Amino acid sequence: MEPERQDLLEELRKGALPRHVAIVMDGNGRWAKARGLPRTAGHKQGVETVREIVRMTRQLDIPVLTIFAFSTENWSRPQYEVDALMRLMVDAIIKEVPELHANGVRLRFIGDLSRLNRDLTQAVEKAHATTRDNRILTLNVAVNYGGRAEITRAARLLAQRAVEGKLEPASIREKDVADVLYTAGQPDVDLLIRTGGDKRISNFLLFQCAYAEFVVPSIYWPDFDRYQYYLALKEFQGRQRRFGGLGEEDARG
Ligand code: IPE
Ligand code: IPE
Ligand code: MG
Numbered sequence: 285m286e287p288e289r290q291d292l293l294e295e296l297r298k299g300a301l302p303r304h305v306a307i308v309m310d311g312n313g314r315w316a317k318a319r320g321l322p323r324t325a326g327h328k329q330g331v332e333t334v335r336e337i338v339r340m341t342r343q344l345d346i347p348v349l350t351i352f353a354f355s356t357e358n359w360s361r362p363q364y365e366v367d368a369l370m371r372l373m374v375d376a377i378i379k380e381v382p383e384l385h386a387n388g389v390r391l392r393f394i395g396d397l398s399r400l401n402r403d404l405t406q407a408v409e410k411a412h413a414t415t416r417d418n419r420i421l422t423l424n425v426a427v428n429y430g431g432r433a434e435i436t437r438a439a440r441l442l443a444q445r446a447v448e449g450k451l452e453p454a455s456i457r458e459k460d461v462a463d464v465l466y467t468a469g470q471p472d473v474d475l476l477i478r479t480g481g482d483k484r485i486s487n488f489l490l491f492q493c494a495y496a497e498f499v500v501p502s503i504y505w506p507d508f509d510r511y512q513y514y515l516a517l518k519e520f521q522g523r524q525r526r527f528g529g530l531g532e533e534d535a536r537g
Contacts, residue, residue: 285340285510292514293343299521302474304348305341306489306496309334311480311504318504324368329506331376338423340510342387344517348422348470352488356396356430370404373427377407381414388420394466395429396437422470429466431490438464438491467492475520477513479505497523 285292309330316326334351341349354369377391384391391411400408404427441464445451451460462468473489473496481502485493499516501508524531 285514289510292511293340296344296514296517296521301344301346301517302497302520303346303471304350304473304492305346305475305477306350306352306473306493307337308352308476308478308480308486308488309505309508310478310482310486312506314480315504315506323365324372326504326506327369327372331372333505333508334376335380336510337508337513338384338389338421340513342389342421346421348424348467350394350424350426350467350473350489352426352429352486354395354427354429355487356428356433357487359428370401373425374403374407377411381411384423385415385418388418389415390418390420390422391415392422392424392466393427394424394434395427396433397428399428424467424470426488430487431485432487434465435461435491461491465491472496475499475516477501477516479503479508495525495527497525 312326312330313323314326315329316323319325337351338349353373358369359366381391391414393408393412397405397408408427438461442451442456442460446453467489472494473492476485476489476493476496476498478484478498478500481500483498483500489496497520499519501512501516503512529535
């Protein structure tokens with residue numbers, strides 16, 4: 285979508301927009317392979333896509349975007365690829381934070397950050413400190429993130445409170461669990477996009493995606509663009525969400 289395609293943004297604004305979009309940015313390696321390039325070239329190009337998608341999310345006033353950058357399982361990749369991904373994240377943070385901050389984006393890195401190297405830890409801490417009071421868009425970047433690890437951590441936190449006598453186990457509600465997830469205080473995921481064509485969740489936001497609408501374009505992440513995003517949002521707007529109940533027409537009997 286070209287910048288002048290404001291009409292497409294306007295069209296989207298006429299329908300209900302998701303309050304939280306989550307994206308599994310998949311297909312970088314295959315994108316590179318198809319061009320005879322190293323996999324890391326795909327990751328590098330993928331950063332360009334992130335910039336455009338964040339911009340458009342902000343232009344549409346969608347308040348929360350979560351992107352999957354590195355999973356708890358991705359450590360099993362070759363060391364050079366892991367190293368390249370970590371370096372790319374450091375570079376991207378340093379390069380992008382000024383514009384993100386100027387545009388009111390609050391950056392939040394979610395996952396077990398204790399395993400990140402020193403450079404990335406420093407970049408993450410600085411990005412958090414710089415953007416913490418921004419309110420236009422919350423951009424969660426999932427790094428060393430796993431949905432199961434997140435839920436396990438939540439169980440640990442609640443158990444600790446119970447042991448300390450601050451929480452009655454029988455009184456624990458879903459909201460109490462939600463409140464100890466990394467996404468505490470944020471709306472559930474309305475739209476989950478996974479590029480690359482695979483139709484699986486790969487341990488992403490398991491709790492938050494309970495009623496998310498899935499859109500799975502077959503295009504690889506580096507080729508995903510504003511127009512593809514528009515198409516995904518249009519598809520979302522065409523869905524009938526029922527949350528276990530009945531659709532409007534059927535409910536009338
Ligand atoms: C997604 O692209 C990025 C990360 C998992 C870090 P992949 O690297 O998984 O690309 P494919 O799926 O092998 O094409
Ligand atoms: C999911 O992609 C993780 C990220 C995009 C960071 P993967 O490529 O790791 O997922 P699988 O291995 O195909 O399930
Ligand atoms: Mg993949």
